[in-house]
Amino acid sequence: MxxxxxxxxxxxxxxxxxxxxxxxxxxxxxxxxxxxxxxxxxxxxxxxxxxxxxxxxxxxxxxxxxxxxxxxxxxxxxxxxxxxxxxxxxxxxxxxxxxxxxxxxxxFAALAEFERTLIRERTRAGLKAARARGRHGGRPRLLSEDKRRMAQALRDDPSQSVAAICKTLGIARTTFYRYTRGKKVEP
The missing domain is CATH 3.40.50.1390 (Resolvase, N-terminal catalytic domain)
Structure with missing residues (x-):
């Protein structure tokens, strides 16, 4: 039908x-x-x-x-x-x-697949060229290395709550956990 x-x-x-x-x-x-x-x-x-x-x-x-x-x-x-x-x-x-x-x-399908492959290859080549010039993709880091160390040190202090640490550093809980999860305080 x-x-x-x-x-x-x-x-x-x-x-x-x-x-x-x-x-x-x-x-x-x-x-x-x-x-x-x-x-x-x-x-x-x-x-x-x-x-x-x-x-x-x-x-x-x-x-x-x-x-x-x-x-x-x-x-x-x-x-x-x-x-x-x-x-x-x-x-x-x-x-x-x-x-x-x-x-x-x-x-039609083969041409569409070819187009997707070309786009993928151009993207990879562009990222590789940017890295060669010292540029890295992705989001900028929310915490500097100093702030990360401070967050870890505060985490290890039992008198500090996660909420207080986040308020002090001006970050969200997810950011705190992302940067301190499973890491030891480094001097």
């Missing part, structure tokens, strides 16, 4: 164009949604996924109606594939129920 999914971003937009295209594509049922594509939880899309059965085909008017990004679209189509459900986009002529459609979609 072909099941359609139509989505517009706001109430003032019209679903007629998508509805007509999905009926023309042979959809027996059409789930309609008026939600932003950026929203993770789209109630009608969730209802649609619950209704899908192996052998069904999910049909959309355009790819951007289903996925917020290429990555999200690929993940969604992979979910469909795991359910034994095909995917079809009317406008882009993508149809994973055919071998050619699967090829096109896997090319």
């Amino acid at each position: 072909k099941i359609g999914y139509a989505r517009v971003s706001s109430d003032d937009q019209n679903l007629d164009l998508q509805r007509d295209a999905l009926r023309l594509a042979g959809c027996e049922r059409v789930y309609e949604e008026k939600e932003s594509g950026g929203k993770v939880d789209r109630p009608e899309l969730l209802r649609l996924f619950e209704a899908l059965r192996p052998g069904d085909t999910l049909v959309v008017w355009r790819l951007d109606r289903l996925g917020r990004s290429l990555k999200h679209l690929i993940e969604t189509v992979e979910q469909l594939e795991a359910l034994g459900v095909g995917f079809q986009s009317v406008t882009e002529a993508v149809d994973t129920t055919t071998s050619g459609g699967k090829l096109v979609f896997h090319i």
Whole structure:
């Protein structure tokens, strides 16, 4: 069975164009949604996924109606594939129920993976170059070495409470524990 999914971003937009295209594509049922594509939880899309059965085909008017990004679209189509459900986009002529459609979609997926790998490699190279110039990433330390030693010394004084130590040093409890946990006072 072909099941359609139509989505517009706001109430003032019209679903007629998508509805007509999905009926023309042979959809027996059409789930309609008026939600932003950026929203993770789209109630009608969730209802649609619950209704899908192996052998069904999910049909959309355009790819951007289903996925917020290429990555999200690929993940969604992979979910469909795991359910034994095909995917079809009317406008882009993508149809994973055919071998050619699967090829096109896997090319999209490969390009997205390639892009993620390039971004990861550029990030690592940038961090390595920054370290070579003496720069280190991450958050700046909240306690200097002197303040850390003072916190440890105060921790070992039984008359001092953690709350008092934190107030004296102007730090939160989590910071105190992060810098003093399991460490001995050093002279």
